[in-house]
Amino acid sequence: MEHKANQLAPRIKRKTLQMRSLCFLCALLICVNAKGDQSAVVSVYHHVSNSTPPSTSLSPEAFRAHLSFLAENDFTVLPVTEIISELNRGGELPSKSVAITFDDGYESIYSTAFPLLREFGFPFSVFVSTGPIDRQQAGYMTWEQLSMLRDAGVIIGNHGTEHRSMLGQSRDQARADILDAQSRITAELGPQPHLFAYPYGEYSNESKEIIAELGFIGFAQTSGAIGPTTDQTALPRFPLAGLYAGLEGAALKYSTLAFDAEMTVPESAETRLSAPTATIRFGAGAYSRARLSCFDEGEPMTIAWENTDEGSEQAVITTTHRERGRRWNYVCTAPHRDQDRYFWFSQPWFDSSKSL
Numbered sequence: 006m007e008h009k010a011n012q013l014a015p016r017i018k019r020k021t022l023q024m025r026s027l028c029f030l031c032a033l034l035i036c037v038n039a040k041g042d043q044s045a046v047v048s049v050y051h052h053v054s055n056s057t058p059p060s061t062s063l064s065p066e067a068f069r070a071h072l073s074f075l076a077e078n079d080f081t082v083l084p085v086t087e088i089i090s091e092l093n094r095g096g097e098l099p100s101k102s103v104a105i106t107f108d109d110g111y112e113s114i115y116s117t118a119f120p121l122l123r124e125f126g127f128p129f130s131v132f133v134s135t136g137p138i139d140r141q142q143a144g145y146m147t148w149e150q151l152s153m154l155r156d157a158g159v160i161i162g163n164h165g166t167e168h169r170s171m172l173g174q175s176r177d178q179a180r181a182d183i184l185d186a187q188s189r190i191t192a193e194l195g196p197q198p199h200l201f202a203y204p205y206g207e208y209s210n211e212s213k214e215i216i217a218e219l220g221f222i223g224f225a226q227t228s229g230a231i232g233p234t235t236d237q238t239a240l241p242r243f244p245l246a247g248l249y250a251g252l253e254g255a256a257l258k259y260s261t262l263a264f265d266a267e268m269t270v271p272e273s274a275e276t277r278l279s280a281p282t283a284t285i286r287f288g289a290g291a292y293s294r295a296r297l298s299c300f301d302e303g304e305p306m307t308i309a310w311e312n313t314d315e316g317s318e319q320a321v322i323t324t325t326h327r328e329r330g331r332r333w334n335y336v337c338t339a340p341h342r343d344q345d346r347y348f349w350f351s352q353p354w355f356d357s358s359k360s361l
């Protein structure tokens with residue numbers, strides 16, 4: 006187990022290199038579609054309780070309904086590390102692969118979610134902020150409870166020491182925050198895979214560079230499925246609490262597929278604009294370009310297509326000005342050609358001049 010934990014980050018790096026050569030071979034053989042079929046969904050929960058803040062909670066009954074849906078509809082729930090390893094290896098993932106994660110390390114994960122997940126036999130991961138746990142802050146798990154989760158095979162990831170946003174921290178502060186939290190995790194629980202969930206889901210290009218330099222995999226809180234070309238310094242995860250706790254929405258999201266997509270302009274998700282225009286490259290996949298739609302807060306956006314010099318197609322998506330908070334997303338979806346599932350990509354925006 007320790008060996009495995011220590012080896013995860015470098016192993017992933019090597020596999021990324023192997024994947025590159027494989028991609029080149031794939032391009033030669035024109036098997037891009039086969040690559041695009043590898044896809045998985047990662048969800049993020051916080052509290053499973055009726056007595057915690059509604060926006061980050063869902064009831065034990067709603068959580069059980071999510072797990073029953075996965076169990077009854079041929080989903081394969083995997084440790085998130087296994088999904089990443091398979092994608093990097095170019096291996097085959099089951100067609101409905103899912104990983105379940107929790108952020109912060111709240112008590113209801115131990116008391117309520119853990120027994121339910123054990124009943125269903127589903128693996129999961131917990132990203133902890135180490136400061137509140139060290140202080141034995143009310144509402145958080147203890148290190149002893151986290152040890153019991155670890156003994157049951159749960160992966161314990163890093164969510165910073167004090168849940169500070171990466172935006173506004175200097176490079177040195179951000180590095181120290183990640184490394185200090187990881188050394189507390191290692192001291193209490195032994196070596197764990199190097200996984201980092203950005204507090205508030207917020208990241209800059211610089212924080213993504215730090216994550217890569219330190220050999221971590223980064224997790225955001227942006228909706229969307231993950232595939233072989235998804236940026237592993239900010240992997241999307243579907244938040245499924247509060248407004249998104251309902252079974253119908255959760256079922257739709259757990260069933261989504263990854264686009265081979267990335268934003269090319271602007272180069273950063275950090276913005277001061279209220280209606281940034283984005284250029285998004287969409288690679289080949291089992292969907293029709295004509296049926297691709299993008300939404301800003303549920304409102305349809307305007308899409309103009311342009312060809313790139315490399316022969317792929319880019320969508321220039323535009324929206325209208327509106328009042329923004331600190332974080333918002335553009336969401337693009339397209340129905341699968343043959344299956345009753347949607348491809349799903351979203352682009353987050355962060356305006357750190359606004360309050361948290």
Ligand SMILES: [Zn+2]
Nearest residue numbers: 108109204205
């Ligand atoms: Zn958090």
